[in-house]
Amino acid sequence: MAKAKRARSTAPPDGGWGWMIVVGCFLVTICTRAVTRCISIFFVEFQTYFTQDYAQTAWIHSIVDCMTMLCGLGFALCYSPAIAMVGKYFSRRKALAYGIAMSGSGIGTFVLAPVVQLLIEQFSWRGALLILGGFVLNLCVCGALMRPITLKEDHTTPEQNHVCRTQTRDFKRVSPCTTLTNKWVQTCLCCSLQQEYSFLLMSDFVVLAVSVLFMAYGCSPLFVYLVPYALSVGVSHQQAAFLMSILGVIDIIGNITFGWLTDRRCLKNYRYVCYLFAVGLDGLCYLCLPMLQSLPLLVPFSCTFGYFDGAYVTLIPVVTAEIVGTTSLSSALGVVYFLHAVPYLVSPPIAGWLVDATGSYTAAFLLCGFSMIFSSVLLGFARLVKKMRKTQLRFLAKESDPKLQLWTNGSVAYSVARGLDQKDEGSVAMAVPGYNPT
Template sequence: MPPAAGTKLGYTPPDGGWGWAVVFGAFISIGFSYAFPKSLTIYFKEIQEYFSVSYSEIAWLSSVMLASMYAGGPVSSILVNRFGSRPVVMVGGLMVSTGMVLASFGRTIMHLYLCVGVIGGFGLALNLQPALTIIGTYFQVKRPMANGLAMAGSPVILFTLAPLNQFLFDSFGWRGSFLILGSIVLNCCVAGALMRPVNRNTKPKSGAAPERDRPSAEEAASPDAREQLADLLTGKHQSSRGCLSKFIDVSLFKHRGFLIYLIGNVVMFFGFFAPVVFMAPYAKHQGIDEYSAAFLLSIFALVDMFTRPATGFIGNSKWIRPRIQYFFSFAVSFNGVCHLLCPLLPGYAGLVVYAVIFGLAFGMVCALLFEVLMDLVGAHRFSSAVGLVTIIECAPVLLGPPISGALVDIYGEYKSMYYACGVFMLVPGMFFFVMHYFNYKRLDKEKKQSVAVHMRTCEEALKPKMNRDGTRAHEADR
């Protein structure tokens, strides 16, 4: 395995044991967070007819839910920092369940916006961030693998919920289905119960330096880290000056790697979800029947399901892990090229090929999306980082699909929408490649400089002691 980057956790993560039960809990929690808003689209047609609203009005239901999930990120991060992952996930499951039950009694579309969109979306936020954060406390060497397995929960649960929702809809209508879904989503509480806090008394293996004494390049380049390592070398253990803020670490906006990730992701998310939303309508627009169009989503989800854990295994290899940011850059660019080529693929066979390639590209990005953020900022700052990222990404997540839909309305076809999404993905992909090239070079240079400073500091600290010993020996001879 490749050497793990230092994380300032203050203990050695077990990289296994109960951590795999935590990964299973995160698999469920993350799966519901991402799959639940998409799976509700099955009920949209009946709800639209029941409330006599337009398609755009009913389409906002999923957008509001996703936007609320992202907007609740900072609050979720604060609660995780204060109470830990287990109680936050369990409260989130109860909130989503309550929102679905209340929505089943709705009399207006605004009632559904509030219950499903706001209450349910905020509950999903309390499921997502804690599940992502706790993996970093249990895993370090095997973290990309664990993240890939956990992120596979989204396509697996979507693949399961899609036929289940159709069955519930045919049997009980949308009101009865919402009541039943309110009970099903309580499984998030079970997932939260698995997320017990890590044992922080884990001893490092004999002969190996503790991980907390091996800072990453980004940490080693900071003045605080230089002083801390100098203290370790001279036997002076002092508390860190740069303590994290009590609630959320806004100093991340001065972090070079975090800013690269944030800028690229804001652009990327304008074109991230729209191709999934419009895949089936694009097929119908070409004269393909409804069942064949829906089957494209099943193909996409099936490929995505196997791609995410496979990406985690590849990302954990000794060849990829040290420069995993390049792997993520390739995945984002691959998505862009995939969307640009989509309008050029003819007929239903071409769309099947697109669904397979898109599932592969989409799964790669999703498996790496939060792993690369943790790689940049460290597990100890990840909770604050993901909270800040999600609140800023809320705008492109909310506006991306409507903007893509507007392009379809303006031009009367879907090609322009796919071209636009391709550009929105390809540009940040190239941005990541260029910026991380310079970032890696800068980190390597700073690391070499910091090591030289550490050695000089150590020599200066030891030199006075040697002089005193020499003086005493000389005086003793006299």
């Protein structure tokens, strides 16, 4: 296979081949996240065939989600790199690009949910899984669309890594087995890792990581238990699959519209707040779910939850990029999605255990709702504390620095240092009318 040429650009192109990257990521989310969501339709079939309780059956879905976020196995090799590539190709239209790319999850759920139900009825759950497996092979086509790009801010890192690798290789030729060589290799490796994962020491990223744990715990069980819950309140199998379709199509609207809205000038600086808002409202939807026990009531729930689910899923990469920058985005997204793994693994079985123990879904849904609300409140509180600390530091800096003097010209205030040299005083005197250096 011919080696693909690396595209070079000084800045994200915000278009061009970037739209093909968006298409590839769109197809990847259909083949990964949408197919995973449709496993909930198999839940009742698995429970009936294997005669297991809710907690035991839930492990099937939770292990799939966990392994996707935890390793470099299966879906994980497609999902995280595809999302990171979109962030490399877009800057000004990043939220919109992610909205379109991530809408594949909703479109896939909308289309696949009724199709999977028909496949189960026609070919049993075994045949349906085989057909889904053939469909997932389209991930190979998606990978062919991915073309690497080197941005201006990435130019230093590859060169440094190349120098490190070259020096290490040359050093090994001279003395391949000495202790000094091993120390040199370890030093180069440590430097590379330190540079690649320096964002782990950022307080903003640590808070985001903790909040992601609670958010991921809350969001996963619904896609496992929405169909069983609907069946338990008297909804038919086709209608229950229809609820998943509604969830999927509204998810699309949330992906695209929230991405477009947060790219507008009035909201571009408030993407973080929009993310908190979306996560918190999904938590509130969870709290209302136990009171909804008919199809006419479950349809509005699916619409509301699906919209804000699509909204915050779109903003996860955007918020991560704002915190760590585009250079470390791929590694940071890998960590963020890695953190989804443990909640995805344990939350459906815990919810199933609560259903088995209490005989209802109320406790499971309430726990998920409060978990998502806590995630939103935690991020909001952290952002508030950070702003208060910045304000306090600015105030202390003004009070403690005797060199600063405030000069006012009309409605414009200028901060001028007393210790300016003669050249700077002349330039300030020209720029600020009425300025007297004495």
